Amino acid sequence: MIIQPLYEAPQHAEQVTDWLWQAFGPTQPRDFFASIVNHSQKPGALPLTFIATEGEKLLGTVGLWRCDLISRQDLFPWLAALYIDESQRGKGLGGMLQETVTGFARSLGFTELYLYSACKNYYERSGWQYIGDALEYPDKSVHLYRYGL
Numbered sequence: 482m483i484i485q486p487l488y489e490a491p492q493h494a495e496q497v498t499d500w501l502w503q504a505f506g507p508t509q510p511r512d513f514f515a516s517i518v519n520h521s522q523k524p525g526a527l528p529l530t531f532i533a534t535e536g537e538k539l540l541g542t543v544g545l546w547r548c549d550l551i552s553r554q555d556l557f558p559w560l561a562a563l564y565i566d567e568s569q570r571g572k573g574l575g576g577m578l579q580e581t582v583t584g585f586a587r588s589l590g591f592t593e594l595y596l597y598s599a600c601k602n603y604y605e606r607s608g609w610q611y612i613g614d615a616l617e618y619p620d621k622s623v624h625l626y627r628y629g630l
Contacts, residue, residue, distance in 0.1 A: 482534070483534050483535075486530065487518070487530040498514050498515045501517065501542075521544060528545065529546075530544045530562075531544070531585075544561040545582050545585060546559045546562075550623070557595070558594060560579065560586075560628070563596075575607075593629055594628045594630060595625065596628075597615060608628060609626035611626055612625045
């Protein structure tokens with residue numbers, strides 16, 4: 482298995498777009514997610530998308546973004562859009578993708594990282610600290626997390 486930036490294997494961009502659209506925003510247009518993916522493939526710049534592959538099979542994806550929650554633009558940067566193919570869940574890949582992003586963010590000089598999630602008790606197992614709730618547009622309550630790098 483290899484975890485690498487999407488720009489090193491751009492043939493997977495369409496599948497990443499479809500995953501994000503289906504998992505995080507079926508009420509949004511697919512083009513919205515295509516724009517996110519297309520603009521997260523520039524070496525040395527944020528946002529950045531990482532992928533996990535085995536051979537030519539895409540296993541999962543995660544992003545390091547400038548902002549993932551409009552109501553909390555004071556927090557920066559964000560681990561975002563963690564998605565694991567259903568056939569690969571429960572094998573530790575989510576943790577490996579998180580470690581990739583936290584290590585990369587640390588190498589850029591960041592001292593903390595944020596994420597939000599609608600679910601609880603997943604990210605805490607990886608060392609994330611719950612710091613409160615916030616509002617996802619337009620009116621959905623979500624849980625905020627911080628990770629010290």
